[in-house]
Amino acid sequence: MTRQNHKDTLIDLLESHGGPGFEQAVAEKCVTAFNEYTEDVQIDKLGNVIALVRGEGDGPRPKILLSAHMDEIALVVTKIDKGGFLRVWQAGGFDPRTLVGQEVVVHGKQPLLGIVGSKPPHLTSPEERSKAAPLEDLFIDVAMSEERVRELVNVGDRITLHRETMDLLNNRISGKALDDRTSIAVILECLRLLKPMRHVADVYAVATVQEEVGVRGATTAGYGVNPDIGIGIDVTFADMPGQDADVSFKIGKGPAIAFGPNIHPKVFQGLRDAAVEHHIPYQLELSQGPTGTDARAFQITREGIASGLVGIAIRYMHCSVETGSYDDIIDCGRLLAHYITTVDAKTVEGLTCY
C-alpha cells in the first residue's frame, strides 16, 4: 500500500488514551503503525515501543534513535468525595484553569465519561470570578450515585482529556495529546519518505513512555538501544500574544531545530545542512540547558550519546485544544529522512572529535 501521509494514523493516536505509566493502548497502535515499515518491533520493560528499520551494507552500521513520547498529561483519582464526585491530582503539568468545564474519561473498571464541574454564573459572586480554582478544588462528575461510583472507580485510577480532533484552516489540526503524538507522526512520515532512499544507518524508531513525569522512558530506551545518535522529537511553543520572542515559533514555517548545550553540535549541524540542502523550511530553537525532552536523557546515557532535537511548534500546549500544522509534521519527517541518509561510519567517528 502506498500512503499519502499518516494523518489518519495521527488522529487515531490523538484520540487514544494513555498517560504516564498507562500507555499500553497507545503502544499497541504504535506497534501497528511501525509494522508498516518493519517486522522488528519490540517493547522494553518500561513499555517503550522500539522498531528497527535496517540500513544497507554488511559492516557495522551507525545506529540512530528517533524518539517521540506517546504519553499525554493525565490526572489521578485521589478521593471519592461525598455524592460520588472525584478529587484528583496530576501526572504531568496541567494549568487547572484549562480544566474547568472540560470533558474527561475516567479509566475505572470501565471507561466513564466525566465533566469537570463549574459553578453557574447565576450563583457566582464577582469576587469568586476574580479567582482561579487550584487543582485540589476541582471535582469530576461522572453522573452516578456515590455507591455506583465506588463500585466502578478506585483511588489511583487515571483520567485523561476527552476531545475529538478538529480540522482548522491551512491543514492545521487541534485536539488533545498533540504533545507529543504529532512527533510519532513525524517519525512515521520520516520512515515513509526514507523507504525509497538509500541509508547505511540503522534507524530505531521509538515511542517512549513517561516523558511527562521526567523523561523516564527515554532513559531506558537510550540505554537499551545504545545508539550513536539519539534524536528527540518533541513539540515546541508556537507564537501567542504575550509570549517571549525566542519561545514563539511560527506554525506552518517548518520544524524547529534545537541548538544549545543539550545538543551535539555536529548533529545540529547535520540537521541544519539537510534542511538547507533540501530547501526544507526550519526555525532555530535556542536552549540554555538540559531541554524538557527525551534528548535530556539521551545525552547522559551510558558513556554519553550524541543528541539532537527537532519538533513542530504547537499552540496551547497542555490544553485539550493543542493546535499544530500537518505540513510541519511532513517537513519535519523530510528533514529527518534526509539527515539519516547523510550519516555513515565517518559521521559517527567525528562525534567524539572536538
Place this chain on the structure above:
Amino acid sequence: MLLKKLTEAMGPSGFEDEIRNVIREEVTPYVDKHYTDVLGTLICEKGVNKNGPRVMLDAHMDEVGLMIVHVEENGLLRFRPLGGIDPRVLVSKPVQIGPQKRFGVIGAKPIHLQSPEERTKPLSLKQLYIDIGAKDKDDALSAVKLGDVAMFTTKYEEIGDHCAKAKSFDDRVGCAVLVETLKAQFDLPLYGAFTVQEEIGLRGAGPVAYRLQPDIAIALEGTVCFDVADAPGHGQSTIMGKGPALTVHDGQTIANRRFLEFMMSVAEKYSIPYQLRRVKGGSNDYGAIHKVREGIIGGGISVPVRYIHAPTQLISLDDYQNTIRLVSAILTELAKGGFTA
C-alpha cells in the same frame, strides 16, 4: 433522538435560525398551524377553538454563545459573549463559528511559560482568542465575517446513571418538553411559543404573550442546579434527579401562590416527583410574561441542569421525563377546570 437534535443545533440569542428550523420540522405534523412573529419567535397553535382556558407554554430556543467582533493581524479572532458566560469556562474549549460551523479553539498560554502567580488569576476575556488556523487577518476574514456567532461543540451523549450531557440544555430541554407536549392531545386551546433572546434579557417572551393574551402561561426551562461537592445546601437551587423544579421566587418573578399550589397538587395527585427551585438568582421567560398587558397568571417549571451556561451541561433523563409528565398532567387538570385563572 429529539434531545440530541435540539441540543446540537445552533442558535445563540438573536441568531436562532437553525434551531427554529429544526423545531419547526419537528412540530409541523402535530400542530394545526405555526408562524413566526416579528422577533422570530415560533408560535404553534393546537385546538385553539376548543373550550377551556387558553394556555401558552413557553420555551426559549436561544442559547448562550459568542460573537466575533474583531480579527487581529495574526489571524486570531476577538469575541464577546452573547448572554451570561463566565470566561473561565471558555479556556481550552472548541467552538463552531458561523453558518458553515467552522471549528475554532480557545487556547491558553502553555503552563511551561507561566509564572505561578499567573495561574491563580482567571484568564479574562481580553486574554482569550479564537484560533481558526488562519495565517493572518486576511486569511481569517476569508473564512469568517465580523458579526458571525459561535456556539459550543459539545455532542449529546448519555452518561452515568440515566443522565445526559450536551451543550444548551438551557433551554433546549424546555424546547424538547414543549415539542413532546405538542405531540399529545389536550382538551383545551393550546399555544406553544418557542421564543428568542431569553439569554440577553427575556426579550422574546413579552411580545408573544402580548399577542396571544393567554389565560395561563407556563415557562418551561432548564435551570440552575449546583448540588455538587462542597456546595452549601442553600446554594444548590435544585437537586438533579429529584424531579421538575417549580419556581417560587427568582430574579424576575415572585410565583403566583395559587397557581404554584395548583401545580404542586397536580404533581402529588399524579405521583410525579417535584421540587422547589431554591435560589433567587436567574430567571425565566415567565418573568417577562407575567407583566404583559394587565398581567398573566402562570409559573415556571424547570429541569435541573448542572453546569448551566458552560460548554458541557448535565441533566437527569428521569427529570426530563417527569417534566413532560407533569406538564401533561397540568394541562389535563386545566382542561377539567381544575384551576380558574
